[in-house]
Amino acid sequence: MAASLSCSARLLGFLARSGSQGSSSGSRGLHVTVACCKNRAARVRVGKGEKPLTYEQAYHPHHIGHCKGWLSQHPGNLQGEEGAAERTVEDVFIRRFMFGTFHGCLANEVVIKRRGNTLIVCAILLQRLLPQKFYFLIGYSESLLSHFYKCPVKLEVQTLQDKAVYKYI
């Protein structure tokens, strides 16, 4: 014990000396604070009252089933059914695809429904592009997604002037 203490003391002394020698570059310390286990999932941080929130953003994930519904439902999540993982991966891809194709125009989250073989993607868009451009993008996404997933894909689109604000945070 004594030997190791003197060893560490010598080491510290060496470090201090090196620190003092390199004082022009500054010294580095190790700071350790207590971890703050705050939940950040799907939560918009509180502002000064100027941030508009949609109903979807205003309620946190633990409100699903109480105040919120499910954005995507399929029988793969039922007891004894298979294919839950494949459907989830499809959902993730479809959401990214829609976010990218209609960039800046999505007013709210994308809702995905499955009826038998078909995929029905419901989206609410803002009227930021010309209707002809919207028609093209809708047709493009439908045909591309149906080629990807080898099943009929239907896009149900509604347009709004502005986002539907639920409250301000």
Add this chain to the structure above:
Amino acid sequence: MASLGSKVFLCVGRTNVSRFGLKESANRLAYSTLAPVNSHPGNKGFPDKNGRGPFRRKPRRDPGEPRTEKMAVDQDWLAVYPSATPFRPNSIPLPVRMGYPVRGGIPPEKKGNLELIKIPNFLHLTPAAIKKHCEALKPFCTEWPSALDTDAKCDMDFPVKVESTDYMSAGQSLRNPSARIVHLKVKLSSLNLDDHARKKMLKLVGERYCKDTDILTITTDSCPLRQQNYDYAMYLLTVLFHESWKFEPWEAEKSVADREEYIWEDSPSQKNILDVLLRMKVAGEGDDQEARDQLLERREVQEYKDSVVRLKNEGESESTMLQYKEAVKKVLSL
């Protein structure tokens, strides 16, 4: 390039004019005319005609009024919602609200409401729509045969019942391995079996027979296809039937331990009761077969036999024990 720059300058000035009030327009105009005025040849006349920038050919159209305004009260709803579709606020003339209300407020309206889109709706299944569906399906349906009006008649004419399940899921694949399982149910009373055949069948079949309902269930899932499993189940039934009718030579060696039910004849209980009665008999008739046969024919002994058989076969219960007690009292004339 210089002309292009000046054009851009001009644009900026003009858009500002459209946004702010008229008071500032004079200042802005004075500011912008300092730069050389250079109209682009592709421009429709003077730039500040519509005040929205020289490159917009058509003005932005206002969104029209929703379809709900134009709907008649007695319209054909089937034309609006012919099949299952998500909620469309502009097609549904109902002032629906959905969602948890804000503090001191009301639930959000239907316009842009994602909650209404998330849930499944049955707007395409109004009673009128269902009636139309039934009318359309009627030509493809046939009547149930009038001779088969009770369950008993169905069982008599169709004793073998085959059950299998079809599965449908949301994925791209139709196949489900559980669809190959076949259940074959038949009542043993409808098969032509005599006593020996029935007992042998029960021994062969084991757990697949349910005593309460008298139904034999054969479940096959060893083959990959349903057709194969069905053929295998029918083959098993045929083989069981024929095998149970056959009498093998080694079946003659059936011992008391193999018997399914209790038989009183030549059992220890018969010997015991006969011995007891003979010893009890005041008139010493002698220990011979005639005396035994006479005793056997007596009513009390027959009742004792019934009670013992019932006790052994059905197990111990209130009624069986009571019957046994009564029979013993009578036999021993207590």
